[in-house]
Amino acid sequence: MARMTAYWISIYREILDEDKLAAYAELAGPALTEAGGTFVARGLPAKVYEAGEETRTVVIRFDSMEAAEAAHDSPAYQKALAALDGGVVREIRLVPGVE
Numbered sequence: 001m002a003r004m005t006a007y008w009i010s011i012y013r014e015i016l017d018e019d020k021l022a023a024y025a026e027l028a029g030p031a032l033t034e035a036g037g038t039f040v041a042r043g044l045p046a047k048v049y050e051a052g053e054e055t056r057t058v059v060i061r062f063d064s065m066e067a068a069e070a071a072h073d074s075p076a077y078q079k080a081l082a083a084l085d086g087g088v089v090r091e092i093r094l095v096p097g098v099e
Contacts (some may be wrong), residue, residue, distance in 0.1 A: 005097030012056035020087025027080035035071035
């Protein structure tokens with residue numbers, strides 16, 4: 001069975017501390033790309049429909065669900081999470097790609 005790609009989707013519902021978010025981004029970007037992630041979308045939506053919200057969204061592609069999970073659990077990303085420390089209200093979804 002072929003390994004499916006995975007997409008890491010972060011939806012930022014509220015940014016509480018811009019400084020913590022900046023510290024997180026400085027650490028998280030390199031941690032996730034070194035773990036095999038490729039950023040494919042980042043920022044505010046150009047357009048929303050139905051119940052969509054104009055909130056910051058980040059989409060990162062990984063070669064597999066296992067790679068996405070390993071990136072999240074890596075020491076480098078955990079260090080980034082520690083820097084974020086309550087600076088945002090968000091959710092992260094790992095979604096399998098369609099092959």
